[in-house]
Structure formats: structure tokens, C-alpha cells
Amino acid sequence: EAQVTQNPRYLITVTGKKLTVTCSQNMNHEYMSWYRQDPGLGLRQIYYSMNVEVTDKGDVPEGYKVSRKEKRNFPLILESPSPNQTSLYFCASSLSGGGDEQYFGPGTRLTVT
Amino acid sequence: QKEVEQDPGPLSVPEGAIVSLNCTYSNSAFQYFMWYRQYSRKGPELLMYTYSSGNKEDGRFTAQVDKSSKYISLFIRDSQPSDSATYLCASAPPGRRALTFGSGTRLQVQP
Numbered sequence: 715e716a717q718v719t720q721n722p723r724y725l726i727t728v729t730g731k732k733l734t735v736t737c738s739q740n741m742n743h744e745y746m747s748w749y750r751q752d753p754g755l756g757l758r759q760i761y762y763s764m765n766v767e768v769t770d771k772g773d774v775p776e777g778y779k780v781s782r783k784e785k786r787n788f789p790l791i792l793e794s795p796s797p798n799q800t801s802l803y804f805c806a807s808s809l810s811g812g813g814d815e816q817y818f819g820p821g822t823r824l825t826v827t
Numbered sequence: 828q829k830e831v832e833q834d835p836g837p838l839s840v841p842e843g844a845i846v847s848l849n850c851t852y853s854n855s856a857f858q859y860f861m862w863y864r865q866y867s868r869k870g871p872e873l874l875m876y877t878y879s880s881g882n883k884e885d886g887r888f889t890a891q892v893d894k895s896s897k898y899i900s901l902f903i904r905d906s907q908p909s910d911s912a913t914y915l916c917a918s919a920p921p922g923r924r925a926l927t928f929g930s931g932t933r934l935q936v937q938p
Contacts (some may be wrong), residue, residue: 764924812924813920815861
């Protein structure tokens with residue numbers, strides 16, 4: 715089954731404790747992206763990747779890191795999480811770009827206390 | 828000013844009603860326009876996709892883009908309770924490196 719998977723689905727952590735949210739897709743997509751979704755603000759793009767080893771900042775990259783060492787994986791790293799990073803995070807992938815149909819993962823709800 | 832503006836709702840309609848959802852955008856470079864539907868506790872999924880101006884119809888759904896007024900619309904005919912969800916408009920420029928979303932409109936269709 716074609717899908718985007720994210721882990722963990724739920725995470726509660728404390729300020730400053732490094733964490734990684736994994737994302738994997740099995741559709742051989744070139745493009746992958748991370749979004750955060752907050753009430754009233756909608757989906758905002760954090761980082762995206764057009765291909766392996768090619769990443770770029772989205773609208774809200776501060777406090778986040780990404781890497782794309784393999785085509786299928788695109789982990790999101792929070793080196794020192796802060797409470798304002800409490801949010802619902804989605805990973806997405808598409809064939810070749812942001813304007814193609816994007817397939818979203820199920821989301822990761824992160825709470826930073 | 829956000830590049831894509833959308834009324835957050837919520838919008839409540841009776842079953843069978845015609846629903847009109849709207850967005851405005853400010854970036855005249857946008858060429859690709861999409862509507863995503865998001866059910867509660869799920870990721871968004873693509874509902875409609877249009878390129879440049881014009882209409883596109885798919886079953887009960889019609890997407891309309893007016894580039895002269897920078898206006899994006901989604902019409903749902905004969906709305907059903909299963910249409911209850913949040914609807915997100917999204918746009919992308921040529922090159923399609925990034926997609927900009929509106930904040931979403933929550934729709935509730937009452938049986």
C-alpha cells in the first residue's frame with residue numbers, strides 16, 4: 715500500500731531534550747516536506763526536499779533541522795525543543811514538487827512542556 | 828498579510844445544501860491551485876487540482892479559479908454529512924518548489 719508513515723504519532727517531551735520525528739514514504743517520490751498545523755494558522759511549511767541531499771527552508775524553519783540521506787526518509791530534528799513548538803506535524807511527499815499532489819502522513823502530535 | 832487567506836468558519840449547512848468555500852491569494856505568480864480535505868485526526872488529502880484560471884468539475888465538486896481577482900472557490904453540490912471536514916485551499920508558483928496553504932474552513936453538514 716502506497717503510504718507516508720510517521721513516528722511517533724504522539725510525543726510529550728520537556729524543553730531542551732533533543733528529539734527526532736521520522737518520516738518514510740514507499741512511493742519513490744522525489745519531493746518530501748514537513749508542515750506544522752496550528753489552530754487559526756493552518757498548515758505552514760517547515761522544510762522541504764526536492765531530492766536526496768537537497769533541502770530548503772519553508773516558511774517557519776527556525777528551531778528545526780532536516781536531512782535527506784535516502785530518498786524514502788526525511789526525518790525532522792528538534793535540537794532543543796521549546797513550548798512554542800507544541801503543534802501537530804505532518805510529513806508529505808509528492809512525485810516531483812510542491813505543486814504536485816502531496817500525500818500526507820497521519821501526523822505527529824508533539825507537546826513540549 | 829498571508830499569501831493565501833481563507834475564512835476559518837465554522838460553516839454549518841443542512842444536508843443537500845450547496846456549499847461555497849472561498850480563498851483569496853496575493854501572489855500573482857501562483858499558477859497551481861488545489862483543494863485538500865482533512866477529516867478530524869487525519870492528514871489532508873487532495874480533493875481538486877486546477878492549473879491557471881477556469882473551472883474543474885469532479886462529481887459533486889467544482890473548483891473555480893479567477894486569476895484576475897485572485898479568487899479560488901470550491902462548490903459542493905448536494906452536500907452530505909460525510910463531507911463534514913476541514914477544507915484547505917493551496918497554491919503554488921511555477922517551479923512548484925513550495926505549496927502555500929490557507930488556514931482551512933471547517934464545514935459541518937447536518938443530517
